[in-house]
Amino acid sequence: MDETPRAQAVCGQEALNLLNCVTDSAFDQDKCLRFLQALRDCVLNKKVKKFSLADQNQQEPGPVGKKL
Secondary structure: OOOOOOOOOOOHHHHHHHHHHHHOOOOOHHHHHHHHHHHHHHHHHOOEEEEOOOOOOOOOOOOOEEEO
16 A cells, blocks of 8 residues: 655654553543653654644644744
């Protein structure tokens, strides 16, 4: 199967891990806190200023996880 790789948002995997953790029926607060810390570390390291969702009306052009 030949699939074209999709562009990944800056810190997108970390954000997705955290969102999936908090919605899990077997909520594990300690696990979610680790995901939160990983997301925080990522946004600090990559200097992310703002996130937006792909289906939102874009008021500002740019990638999903913008660096300023």
